[in-house]
Amino acid sequence: MREIQNTSHSKIINGFFNSKESIADIAKACDAADAYARAIISIHDFSHNKSFFLKTEMEVEKLIYGKNTSNHEITQLLTLFWITTLVSNEKINKATKLFSFASSIFKNNSRKEMRSALFVTEGYLESSKGNKTHRIKCFDNAIKNCNKGSPFFFKTLSSCRTFYAELGRLVDYKKKYSSIDLLLEREWHDSIFISDIINDIETCKRKITFSDLKTLSDKLKPSERYLMQKLEATAYLVNDQLKEFEELNPVGKGDYSISTYFLLKNEKLKALELIKDHIKATGKLNSPAGLIYRAPIRAELVNGNHEAAFQLLQKIIDSGGWHYSDDFCLARIELLKNNPTAAVKYFSSAYHWCNYYEATKRLEFEISLSYEIKPKDLWYLSQNISKKENKSLQIRSLTHFLKDEISLKGIKRLIGESQSIVGLRKTIKKYASLKSSILITGETGVGKDVVAKSLHEESIRKGEPFIPINCASITESLLQSELFGHESGAFTGAVSKRIGVFEATGKGTLFLDEIGEISSSVQKILLRVLESNEIRPVGSNKPKKISCRIIFATNAPLEQLVDDGTFRKDLYYRIKKLEIIIIPLRERPKDILPLVYNFLTILRTDRQTPKLSKELEENLLSYSWPGNVRELKNEIDKMRLLKSESLIFEKDDFSLSDKTKIKKLTPLDHNNKNNEQIDEDYDQKQFVKIAIRGNSSLRRLQRIKKLFINNNELTRAEISKIIDVSSKTIGTDLKILMSENFVIKIKPTKSTRSHYYQLK
CATH class of the missing domain: 1.25.40 (Serine Threonine Protein Phosphatase 5, Tetratricopeptide repeat)
Structure with a gap:
């Protein structure tokens, strides 16, 4: 065999x-x-x-x-x-x-x-x-x-x-x-x-x-027959052979070529309706190579929807799909915004690129479908073409539109009005200045990556690199090399030395997402790194000092994984020195509408704020949002796409059918969830009440950590009195916290009565 x-x-x-x-x-x-x-x-x-x-x-x-x-x-x-x-x-x-x-x-x-x-x-x-x-x-x-x-x-x-x-x-x-x-x-x-x-x-x-x-x-x-149908349809459309196209394609159903067909017939609304129906039916916006796949942008522009066209174009260009005809689309957008000077710049770029690629007929085809351009504007563009060919324009085309998004730094990234978000902003400001590692927990889609980026941008490390790594997306055999680097010859195929992300981050912030997914062998190495602040590249015996801050995140129940034996207990305590818990969107309904309006207005070039009907607002508030903020953003993006960046949205524009009513939590509900994002004064008062309940070592250590976070300096006697546990037990707990580098002991004099503990 x-x-x-x-x-x-x-x-x-x-x-x-x-x-x-x-x-x-x-x-x-x-x-x-x-x-x-x-x-x-x-x-x-x-x-x-x-x-x-x-x-x-x-x-x-x-x-x-x-x-x-x-x-x-x-x-x-x-x-x-x-x-x-x-x-x-x-x-x-x-x-x-x-x-x-x-x-x-x-x-x-x-x-x-x-x-x-x-x-x-x-x-x-x-x-x-x-x-x-x-x-x-x-x-x-x-x-x-x-x-x-x-x-x-x-x-x-x-x-x-x-x-x-x-x-x-x-x-x-x-x-x-x-x-x-x-x-x-x-x-x-x-x-x-x-x-x-x-x-x-x-x-x-x-x-x-x-x-x-x-x-x-x-x-x-x-195996290439699928390509033939696309090419044949495109050839008939470009040649204006509409009868031949009709024989090839039934015009009852919408797709990219059918939308272009109706544009050629100057049926602008029909072209837009069909392409939207197609996108809605397939659930995605295709961006393959090919002339017909710019149909959604053409249909939006010809109907005067420059905001919708820009959002579509931005998605394509940001993903690496720029085409030389896109600068002509940008020129059309600027004309619709009554900005002829900028339109000339983009039209000049499109003209030069089309000349370079021997595609002047392609530009003529695009112009023939631009029914919204007035003859006088077209004349203005043609008479003011720049003589200087700027081949870097495609890289810079969208940067001037992105200022609003770029300005959202630090805690400004956190959109919402709930007590939870207000408290979260305070927590980020407080934790940002500390050197300790941080664990961010919460369900999938709540925005753990946004909180991590905010922590970095609020810290003194904001000028240094922020490197995110999704541990779940990298196989175990690759993860060690990705994190710690490797030496030349460390394994077959390692032909050159490679720097890992710990070293590449320098004095910046390393964000390790999905930390609950790493294997036991990687857990062991990571624990050693946290204890020594040193890494060893694969294949090397020489340790290297690291100076980055590490932020961990997971949606996995780490405590349960510890109990199950799949996650190391000592590593768990190490990474949980400081914890930020992000509660699900369904438990903070006050944040839903602010998030919706943010997603609707972000990157709009006309600076206008869309309006939602009362019925739509009620539906958005009553939906359970199992996918949290990520699901909300995807739904709003779909609404924007299918409504051509409209300024008015109705109930029927919300496509999700599961209108599960949510329970609106009170501040006490949040506190019982041990959430650290509650208003600081309220949290401090409630904490003392809760601290006297529960005698497990784990819960007691958590409460002691909470006291240090809020007070920075404490004596052993003070902790013992607040928690109502013997001074000897507290002494043992403080030794554990010192071994974790969570607190340090301060000795102003030789007298033990003067000794106290300080958050490290």
Whole structure:
């Protein structure tokens, strides 16, 4: 059996890198008894029948996460094929998590082509999230790692050329790869024809004939048929061949091409309604490469909704999806805002970029759909084009709009009017000046990252780096290297020294989110770091001093994890010197409407505040918000998108159906939850009442810590009297707190009566 496996695995790996065949076809020709060949075929079957997903996932991940290290390369290839298929089927979260694991298993790999395949997969994944810029960088790395002249090299180069063509930027590709493109033309002539046609469609460079489309269809692989329909539809729209488009696409349902079709017919409202219906039905805003995918922005602009258009454009550009035609959209936005001077700047940029990419016909097409631009404004733009070509404009395009968001620093980030938020701001101001580590707890989506950033910005470290790390998103094998760094040669694949985030943070703040998810081995190392303020990079025997502040966060019940034995008790006490508990949004309803209005107005360029109907406000207040602030923001973003940044929102605009009534908590309810964000005076009074209840060591230590936080300096006798526990017991507790570096003992004189304890 081992011999059969080795033969099958070699056949799959060598076939993938050294032939033009698909990996599924290669696997089908292998021995049916081989588990990896069967898994590859299952992935192929799933891509054609979505009902096979759960079965395929179990079969594939059993092999990927298995302990058999002898099948290393075939496991790598299977993992990449599975990630690519997950992305193609829009299972982006699963693909992202699996890619983190894939990166770790590639450390032991020496095959250059496999490393190249990893870059190709990474680029495909990031592009699916809208980051076209990152995919271009990944193609650069992939091509560098390929053996020049191999079939996989040409396969990668062909994919790269096609991607540039989909962006309408074949000019960039030819400048970068001019020498090796000649090899591609000789070996993969069909690829040259396909990408040239795609680029001509995207730049509107020439009229695409029926013969062109027929040849394109013949040359595309069966797996690329989805691309053919998009290209054919785009070609008909650009050529104004609406009858041919109607034969290809039913116009009853809305999508990106249908919306563009109605714009060409000057049915502006219909175009906007259809694209909104499509986004609402699919639940997402697509941003693939391609002319038709700017349809939502065009539809908003032509209906005069410049705020909505800007928000859509901002999402695309921020994700790394800038296109040279976007500067023309910004020019249209400025014209709608009656700002012709700024419009000229953006129009000049668009004009120069379109000239550079041989896409002047694309600019003409965009202008033809700009019904909201008056002839006199178009004349003004054309007569004032800047002679100076500014190629950095696309990077700076949105910065002047972001001033409001950038100004929200420190406790200003915390939006709300509840007693909890008022107290939270005070707690942040108080804790920010302390050197001690802090633990932030609360449900998913409450804003633990916002509180961590606020703590950093209110501290003297605000000029230093703030580095957030999500411990749950990084596999255990990678986490140690990520946190502590590694030396060159520390493990196979560690070809150079790498600085970890503890060292990179310097004197700044390191935010370790999802700390409850780290393994026992990482817990042990982290405890040693907290005790010694030193790290040891993987593969090094020399400790390094660290000077950063550490903020931890988790939504996991750490006390329960301690009781279950999955989280170290000593580490728990270390990280819980100071704790901030963020209560759920459903328990602070006073914050809901301030948050809603903040999310509705942020980054609006007209500075206007939208209004909500009474019925909508009541629905927002009565919903239980299980996803907390994150869910609220997502819902408001959806409302803004589907209502074109309207200034009036009604009850029907709120799509969530679960209108679960919430219990409005009283201040006492909050106090019973041991919440530290209650108003400080109220909390101090209630604390003394609560402190006399409960005799466990854990609760007693928590109450003593609370006393020190509020009073800074205390004697043993004072603590004993307040908590009503013997002085001897308090002495033992104080020794524990000193061992945790929570307090220090001050001895003004030799007399023990003068001794007291101070918060460190």
